Amino acid sequence: MIKIGTSGFSFDDWKGSVYPPKLKKEDMLSFYEKEFGFNTLEVNYTYYALPSERTMSGMERKTSKDFEFVVKGYRGMTHDPFDNRIGKRPGPDEVKENFRKFAYGMGPLVDADKLGAVLLQFPVFFYPNNENREYLSMARELLGDISLVVEFRNSGWANPETYKFLRENNTGFCAVDEPKLPGLMPFAEEVTSDVSYLRFHGRNKNWFNAPLSSRYDYLYTRAELGDFTSPAKRMGEKTEKEFIFFNNCHSGSAVKNAIMMKELLAD
Numbered sequence: 001m002i003k004i005g006t007s008g009f010s011f012d013d014w015k016g017s018v019y020p021p022k023l024k025k026e027d028m029l030s031f032y033e034k035e036f037g038f039n040t041l042e043v044n045y046t047y048y049a050l051p052s053e054r055t056m057s058g059m060e061r062k063t064s065k066d067f068e069f070v071v072k073g074y075r076g077m078t079h080d081p082f083d084n085r086i087g088k089r090p091g092p093d094e095v096k097e098n099f100r101k102f103a104y105g106m107g108p109l110v111d112a113d114k115l116g117a118v119l120l121q122f123p124v125f126f127y128p129n130n131e132n133r134e135y136l137s138m139a140r141e142l143l144g145d146i147s148l149v150v151e152f153r154n155s156g157w158a159n160p161e162t163y164k165f166l167r168e169n170n171t172g173f174c175a176v177d178e179p180k181l182p183g184l185m186p187f188a189e190e191v192t193s194d195v196s197y198l199r200f201h202g203r204n205k206n207w208f209n210a211p212l213s214s215r216y217d218y219l220y221t222r223a224e225l226g227d228f229t230s231p232a233k234r235m236g237e238k239t240e241k242e243f244i245f246f247n248n249c250h251s252g253s254a255v256k257n258a259i260m261m262k263e264l265l266a267d
Contacts, residue, residue: 043059069114149243195240
């Protein structure tokens with residue numbers, strides 16, 4: 001089963017480009033599923049704020065029974081504990097409390113059997129070492145039975161030792177397409193759990209210097225996406241479920257490319 005969607009859905013610059021200009025925010029998720037034909041969504045607001053039961057319940061009610069969500073981990077779980085640039089990093093007890101609150105907030109999705117996975121995206125300053133591998137093991141334990149997928153931004157993790165570690169910890173690997181720049185992850189056709197995962201970020205060569213608002217400003221060509229159809233199918237054949245998400249959300253490019261990918265895989 002291959003499910004294709006986008007990383008987020010509620011963007012003002014989608015109005016007039018992929019959404020009708022006057023579409024209300026409260027109607028966007030229903031439109032996203034029914035008009036675009038997507039059956040999954042990567043929830044990204046949870047990076048900036050812990051999920052609330054009320055918000056998750058509202059999103060669940062607006063989608064059909066076969067729709068699934070992947071929820072991105074809160075920054076207090078993936079970034080802040082490792083960022084030396086911030087004044088006070090959260091300690092172990094605060095981190096564990098963040099995991100507890102995060103899991104609690106996703107309750108409505110779990111109850112409705114609509115939580116496909118949790119995605120923990122770690123920053124480039126999350127380095128491959130024993131301490132950080134222990135942190136990943138702790139995260140796996142704290143999330144219990146929830147399907148967990150990890151995305152690395154530091155290319156030092158791209159090696160057989162990492163994939164072996166993830167398999168032993170029943171943790172999925174997020175394969176990515178992003179600019180081929182020093183330090184960033186290369187694409188790796190790896191599957192390490194019963195969920196395979198592919199995430200498209202675009203190929204903006206100004207990645208490190210561009211503001212976040214334009215870092216993901218990229219529209220894939222049909223030929224560029226065509227290179228991924230065979231790897232995506234092979235990954236999907238190894239797992240019960242595969243998620244493919246487009247994070248190049250600027251001006252609706254993610255929607256255009258997700259629809260394109262659906263057509264390519266169908267062909």
